[in-house]
Amino acid sequence: MESKQEEDNNEPLEYVLSYVDTVLDLRLPEDNTKLEEGAIISLSSEFLVAGADTTALALQWIMANLVKYPRIQAKLFQEICGEDLQKISYLKAIVLEGLRRHPPSHLPFPRSVIREVVLNGYVIPKNAMVYFMRADIGWNPEVWEDPMEFRPERFLAGEVFDITGSREIKMMPFGAGRRMCPGYGLAMLHLEYFVANLVWKVERRAVDGDDIDLSEKDLEFMSVMKNTLQALISPRLK
Template sequence: DIVIGGTDTTSTMVEWVMAELLQNQNVMNKVIHELTEVVGEDEMVEEHHLPKLKYLDAVIKEAFRLHPALPLLVPRTPNASCVVGGYMIPKGSNVFLNMGSIHRDPKIWDKPLEFRPERFLEGPSRYDFSGNNFTYMPFGSGRRICAGLALAERMLPYVLASLLHSFKWEIPPGSELDLLDKFGIVVKKMKPLVAIPRPRLSTPELYMSR
């Protein structure tokens, strides 16, 4: 179940990241430049390259901020009535934490609707996926943190780095790209992303090695 659930949310996040990059070509160019510097155009992405891809890491974190696949975290149920933020929470209530709203709160984030990965380079140690910073918890926190976190941390950068390093991407001529979402247990794009890949590596043989 963890693998199946993690695969669904990971593929959703791949789509969101690619959509944001296609919408923000200046960010896309920075990612491609980093991949060229770290990996080169004469070899494929390998796992040992990933820790060096700092800008791609910031892009992924920014995508999780704007488009958390699971914006409503696992509900908590208080075993006694309590007051939180001036609101009475009765015993036995289901309390949902809406990280989607927290991640777009202008009191916390500067220009929250702007896709700006640099915000995660300015204080990289402040934001990770551990859930210790309560303003950024795309995977939740504590004992109920998402069980698929380790899978996503390994899979998502590798898949995205491979796609972006191996191909140039563009939307079909005459089509429009929007970032509207469809609410559900997993929040996906309203219209599935359609993009055209074109080879960008130096020799065709590199594609045959995989």
């Protein structure tokens, strides 16, 4: 587990600081010692687990909605043709709507209260455990019109949506605050890249008679489709 800066033939490589390198260099603030191997392995595997299934599931839910709603898929295809990916606002809207409607990591993680507070008339005592219902926050009918509908257009009106919730929390697929997902920028980039390329290269249609079931499997750690997406694919001709 040592950082590798030169190839075997001693040709210098362009140095890229990897996550593992940062963990190897980390010093504990209490006594300035390095992390033990077990802690390094745990942090590294957490990084892989947290980043792989989440993004793959988000992609699957988004593609399922694009197959279910061919109008949205066609509109996205029109926008992708000849446009710079960074500029396509409908693509970003589709990814955000996918994360709002189907947040892959839907189970709440506990937080402990560091001082007594009163919230909506309820006393929350110090050291109590509180859970934020991450998915339900994005489905609040007082905030979102017809929240269970997949409607990317809702993200097109108004300002650029702040997914970090630093000003106002309307949904929190990546959590919020100081323990918010550190990979959210990478995840958004991956999702936009994959959704755009999958729609650009291939058209997907529902198998005859299948209206695409968007229900979830019960009691899963992540939000998993009850019936895996199946679609007919045809390459788009140039």
